[in-house]
Amino acid sequence: MTISAEFLEPIITLVLLLLLAVIAFGIVRVRGLFAVVIMLGAYSFLMATLFIVLDAVDVAMTEASVGAGISTVLFLGALYLTDVKEATGRARRLAPMLVAVVTAGVLIWGLSDLPEFGSADQPIHTKGADYLDRSIPETGIQNVVSSVLASYRGFDTLGETAVVFTAAIGVLALFARRRSDGKG
Amino acid sequence: MTLIDPLIALATRGVTIFLMVAGLYVVIARGNMVKKLVGLSLFQSSVYLLFILPGKIVGGTAPIIDPAFEVYAHPLPHVLILTAIVVGIGTLALGLALVVRIREAFGTIEEDEILAREDAVRVERDE
Incomplete structure (x- = not known):
């Protein structure tokens, strides 16, 4: 063990988060629904991997089986019964963009006072029910x-x-x- | 350590917000109903991320009690998100079933075409 967990965990988290953002961008841009559904499956698996790094092993297992497994199967079944290609028709751009930007602004403002990532002295760990001791x-x-x-x-x-x-x-x-x- | 801290703070918030906004954008901007449900899934999973991130303690381990470990992640967000994932698959299944039914009734899953068809039917009835 030459590299400490304190150093490694944030870096792995960072890499996985960036991969998630890239795949999400792809999902927004790509028109072929088959490709989008497969990308969503890959996205769910990445999310499950990230949950393992974040010590949420139960959530990771559920996300991998339900998010990447069952929901991909459901989407593929729905595609089989409908269309695989998304219509290119006239795109509404301004209104959705406006809603997205306003929401992003509100979220940035709202999340600005969240505690530091991975620190033990945030309220979630210091206050509230102590399930870890009582279990x-x-x-x-x-x-x-x-x-x-x-x-x-x-x-x-x-x-x-x-x-x-x-x-x-x-x-x-x-x-x-x-x-x-x-x-x- | 000092270099990675502000970067990770920026990335966790930035990516969570980006995923949420990307999902919202897809739901509003795209007329295809399967694509809308994909957007909804994106939006949902950003909420998972928002809940799980603060539960983590760097250097800690999963909340399974063992004498070998001292520091654990907080279990409560994990429980809430487990529930959310399972409820999410329920709503997704119902949404996709509706999409399949809409396709059978209208022959398309594009919002614009369905609205146009409804208008045509209404005009026909009025005449």
């Missing part, structure tokens, strides 16, 4: 993300399940109508 005595679970997800914020997860259930019902309802339309 083992109270729940006996070593993976604190699991204990917060299933125990401390169990209702959150219940709500999430309800949302996924509702979405599934919605998709089924949409395609059930389609089948009856085909018959009639």
